[in-house]
Amino acid sequence: MSLLDIADLRVNYGQIEALKGISLTVSKREIIAILGANGAGKTTLMRTISGLLLPRSGTIHFDGVGITKLGADRIVRRGIAQSPEGRRVFGTLTVLENLRLGGFTRPHGEIAGSLDFVMSMFPRLAERRGQFAGTLSGGEQQMLAIGRALMAKPRLLLLDEPSLGLAPIIVQAIFRSLRQIARTGVTVLLVEQNARMALKLADRGYVLEVGRIVLTGEADTLLGSSEIQTAYLGGERSDGASLLS
Amino acid sequence: MGTFIQQVFNGLTVGGIYALIALGYTMVYGVMRLINFAHGDLCILGAFIGLTMLTSTAGSGHPGPALLLLAFVVAIVLVAAAGVVLELVAYRPLRKADRLAAVISALGASLLIENGIMLIWGPEVAVFPSGLLPRITWHAAGASISFVQVMIIVASIFLMAALYLFVNHTRFGTAIRAAAIDQDAARLMGINVNRVIAIVFVIGPTLGAVGGLFIGIYYREAYFTMGWTYGLYAFIAAILGGIGNIPGAMLGGVLLGLFNAFAAGYVSSSWQNAITFALLIAILLVRPTGLLGERVAEKV
Ligand SMILES: Nc1ncnc2c1ncn2[C@@H]1O[C@H](COP(=O)(O)OP(=O)(O)OP(=O)(O)O)[C@@H](O)[C@H]1O
Ligand SMILES: [Mg+2]
Numbered sequence: 001m002s003l004l005d006i007a008d009l010r011v012n013y014g015q016i017e018a019l020k021g022i023s024l025t026v027s028k029r030e031i032i033a034i035l036g037a038n039g040a041g042k043t044t045l046m047r048t049i050s051g052l053l054l055p056r057s058g059t060i061h062f063d064g065v066g067i068t069k070l071g072a073d074r075i076v077r078r079g080i081a082q083s084p085e086g087r088r089v090f091g092t093l094t095v096l097e098n099l100r101l102g103g104f105t106r107p108h109g110e111i112a113g114s115l116d117f118v119m120s121m122f123p124r125l126a127e128r129r130g131q132f133a134g135t136l137s138g139g140e141q142q143m144l145a146i147g148r149a150l151m152a153k154p155r156l157l158l159l160d161e162p163s164l165g166l167a168p169i170i171v172q173a174i175f176r177s178l179r180q181i182a183r184t185g186v187t188v189l190l191v192e193q194n195a196r197m198a199l200k201l202a203d204r205g206y207v208l209e210v211g212r213i214v215l216t217g218e219a220d221t222l223l224g225s226s227e228i229q230t231a232y233l234g235g236e237r238s239d240g241a242s243l244l245s
Numbered sequence: 246m247g248t249f250i251q252q253v254f255n256g257l258t259v260g261g262i263y264a265l266i267a268l269g270y271t272m273v274y275g276v277m278r279l280i281n282f283a284h285g286d287l288c289i290l291g292a293f294i295g296l297t298m299l300t301s302t303a304g305s306g307h308p309g310p311a312l313l314l315l316a317f318v319v320a321i322v323l324v325a326a327a328g329v330v331l332e333l334v335a336y337r338p339l340r341k342a343d344r345l346a347a348v349i350s351a352l353g354a355s356l357l358i359e360n361g362i363m364l365i366w367g368p369e370v371a372v373f374p375s376g377l378l379p380r381i382t383w384h385a386a387g388a389s390i391s392f393v394q395v396m397i398i399v400a401s402i403f404l405m406a407a408l409y410l411f412v413n414h415t416r417f418g419t420a421i422r423a424a425a426i427d428q429d430a431a432r433l434m435g436i437n438v439n440r441v442i443a444i445v446f447v448i449g450p451t452l453g454a455v456g457g458l459f460i461g462i463y464y465r466e467a468y469f470t471m472g473w474t475y476g477l478y479a480f481i482a483a484i485l486g487g488i489g490n491i492p493g494a495m496l497g498g499v500l501l502g503l504f505n506a507f508a509a510g511y512v513s514s515s516w517q518n519a520i521t522f523a524l525l526i527a528i529l530l531v532r533p534t535g536l537l538g539e540r541v542a543e544k545v
Pocket of ligand 1: 036042
């Protein structure tokens with residue numbers, strides 16, 4: 001059975017319909033990439049899954065249970081954590097405080113173990129544990145956002161554009177960490193504009209265009225498809241995608 | 246020298262009270278970006294509830310300090326309850342509405358509480374009974390410090406230290422700070438932001454009720470428009486320290502109290518407000534975000 005099951009999801013911002021009937025499934029231990037141009041509705045989808053937006057219609061099931069109308073905090077408790085677009089770390093709190101907040105829903109006794117796990121995955125965070133998150137570099141903030149989400153010990157990890165605005169070498173490091181995280185058994189739903197890197201990591205992908213899914217398939221197939229080639233892998237990207245062979 | 250020490254103690258006394266009330270403004274602003282204009286009135290509601298408790302238990306034979314403590318407890322409980330109801334009724338339905346709607350709702354709530362106080366306790370100035378507290382006054386170096394002053398200063402310091410520890414060193418306190426920085430990100434941590442806001446509307450009015458009752462005890466009077474007068478001072482203290490910043494409200498309150506006292510002591514009490522506000526404007530010209538506002542880059 002699938003871990004995440006989304007059926008005919010419609011989400012509005014006032015009169016504007018941002019998601020026009022999205023259906024997708026994510027199986028346990030899968031890595032799924034969501035691709036799409038600016039304004040396609042990727043962030044809207046992630047925010048809706050996390051309960052920050054209420055859909056107009058459609059359903060979201062997680063592990064067989066309906067979570068469509070659940071509050072965001074309850075959804076975290078069910079096992080869905082998100083590293084949001086733009087990272088959204090708590091700038092005036094320390095790295096350690098940010099990480100501890102990531103484990104807000106966890107029993108007190110389990111926090112130390114998870115902190116060790118996250119800090120071994122991102123040793124930079126350990127070095128900077130006492131520093132204000134707002135003073136970290138962009139790449140370090142992204143690591144913090146991912147590490148903070150991992151502190152919730154999620155079964156499903158949502159990642160909204162983890163490569164946004166980062167240097168290619170940092171992007172590669174982040175993707176290596178994502179591969180490592182996936183190996184621990186966490187299911188990953190990854191939103192990316194960096195289509196090549198995302199598809200190389202993912203098992204399957206969905207392509208979103210103005211609120212609709214226009215293409216879906218195995219990651220390898222998508223990588224080779226002419227639609228993807230022309231629309232997203234055109235080779236004129238400046239964010240590092242073209243640097244990878 | 247005598248005047249100096251005297252004014253330091255006078256300033257710390259009212260400063261402590263301003264700080265207690267300012268914390269309510271600053272915490273609500275921090276989490277909701279809303280000026281709770283009804284906060285001053287809630288504080289004075291605390292003074293009136295405390296007064297009613299004191300007058301109705303006076304002569305019951307129990308020791309004065311016990312009666313005083315009871316008055317504080319009842320005032321805190323009722324004012325905190327009023328704070329929670331206020332948020333639920335006046336602010337929560339407007340959470341997603343235009344900011345102006347919330348401001349108008351806050352002003353309406355303020356008028357409602359103020360007039361409610363007038364209906365219940367009347368428009369005339371109510372006088373606090375004397376003799377509840379030991380009438381001790383210490384004299385040293387030409388200054389005289391009363392027991393009431395010492396009590397207010399010590400209690401204010403104690404409450405502010407407790408709040409500081411709670412906000413900075415507990416899990417839920419960190420959640421409050423997170424919600425103040427970024428509500429949606431806080432939700433993604435599994436924090437129930439509605440609960441955070443409700444708790445802020447317990448903490449603010451709790452400290453405010455103590456502050457309000459201190460005003461009544463210190464000046465030995467209470468009147469229904471007092472919420473505006475002292476609410477304004479405390480609000481200005483919050484701005485002075487940097488609105489939204491908790492240590493800022495504490496610092497702003499104490500500084501404002503000291504300004505006030507020194508202006509009254511060295512110039513004249515009729516110039517007290519003019520001098521205080523001139524200083525305030527000068528400080529805000531140099532630091533528009535207040536003394537402790539935006540110390541660290543918050544936006545990334
Ligand atoms: N708060 C909002 N209010 C109104 N419209 C919004 C809001 N947020 C997003 N939209 C609109 O919804 C559509 C989808 O936006 P969304 O942020 O989900 O796109 P995206 O795929 O994440 O884009 P990007 O790649 O730029 O992050 C866009 O047309 C956008 O303008
Ligand atoms: Mg987006």
